[in-house]
Amino acid sequence: MRATVLLDRERPKISVGEVRDVLRGAGLKFSTENPEIGVVIGGDGVFSYYGRMQNIPLLFVGVRSAQATGSKAFLAETYFDELENALIGIRDGRYTVVRHKRLEVRKNGRKLGEVFTDVYLQRGIESNGLRYRVEVSGGQSFGESAIGDGVAICTRAGSTGYYSYPDKIKTGDWLESSRYTIIGDDEIGVCHIVPTFTSRDGSSLQPLRYTVPWESRVTVRLVREADARLYGVTEDRRGVRVEAKDLVTVMPSAGTTRLIKLGAHLESKS
Template identity: 35%
Template sequence: MRYTVTSRGDDTSNALRKKVDKYLKEFGLTEDSETPEIVITIGGDGTFLHAFHQYSNLLSETCFVGIHTGHLGFYADWKPEEVEKLVIHIAKTPFQVVEYPLLEVVVRHYDRPQSDRYLVLNECTIKTLEGSLVCDVEIKGEPFETFRGDGLCISTPSGSTAYNKALGGAILHPSLASMQIAEMASINNRVYRTVGSPLILPQHHTCLLKPLNEVDMQITLDHKSIVDQCIKSIQCRVAEEKVRFARFRPLPFWKRVKESFIGE
């Protein structure tokens, strides 16, 4: 099996990376950072997100597994003291592949004909660098509302526990093929109205955002950020591609939610 190991870059994560690499080579696995069959991330959920985007062109061939060297994460769920156990699993045990949906974001521009397509694991946000965001929102090709406020967050089910939750969005099980739209401080008065509640859209529905004010738009795609004044529209839908996790043991999602937000 071909593997690669990525690290957050701190001393603890780098030392653990060397250990994992040494163990896997002793088991006869091949290190391959170009076309790995399994990507092992060491750090936290942020390290996992970077690795996902690095290998997003190999999603049908690559599985991911994360080791955390800080707080327990939703993606990095193996502990440093479990490294030997994980390495033996990778080398000796046929693993279960679990697939979760992703978000497809297509950005169209006024100043050039080609559009830009992105895959997102957690969320896409749309804001402006100054003033309020004003944009028409279409759902499934039909006008829905004109949004005015700080911005919008469109998240995947697995990203629903991140920024989306902080905005009051619902926590969704990551197996649900859907996306969620949450508002950031919408303006609601006698003149301007929005629905005011998070929206959960199924796989076959598309959300189209059309900015109405000519200001610099800031679009974030997980940890990446784009600033552009000539954005014509932003189209979001559940992607055809999925992220694949290598699962070696049961990992109850709601247990992780409880441990992360409620505690024992």
């Protein structure tokens, strides 16, 4: 089996050479040409990036850290110190490939890219709170206004990102990812980021976060000019500039992300 190695391009936690040694020990061949699987090593940001960019089956591998601010790697299927055993299992066919849905993101009708975890509109360094509108159509139809740091829109895989911050605030302690509010496979999550005001049209609701059916289309636009940036669909750390004249649309994508799950039967592969 041919495997490629996918790392953080700026701050890799492990060298390619170290991973190649593990691949060799497990009986897999390192290859950048027509690989059958990708071994992704890093944290959730790295997983999110390759999850939206790659179409081959991916194994997400975390690196353990004792630092409080170190990588959490909630999406990891295994860790680097366990990688050789995991790869032996893959070599022997003890795995499945599970497809995860992606979201498509457009700005003024032009496709910016796809999202495996989440996309979020957030205020820049030169802005106060954003004033914006969110409108949902499709499975449900409603609109709402908000003032805050921005809004995140996510898939099930993005449940442990911005969407989970109310869980942490509510309990006041460290949470394992299994205790987070998880979005369903057929849902899109919407979460206002630290809002000072939210109001849903025609109701008394002041929504913080919620889910809508997967077939929904979510649009976001600023109602006042601000330094606003869209993150999650570009390699640029500064994000995509969004102005009051722009309309950001998030909707289901035809693309999927294929993730390797360990320990299942050979006949379940796809």
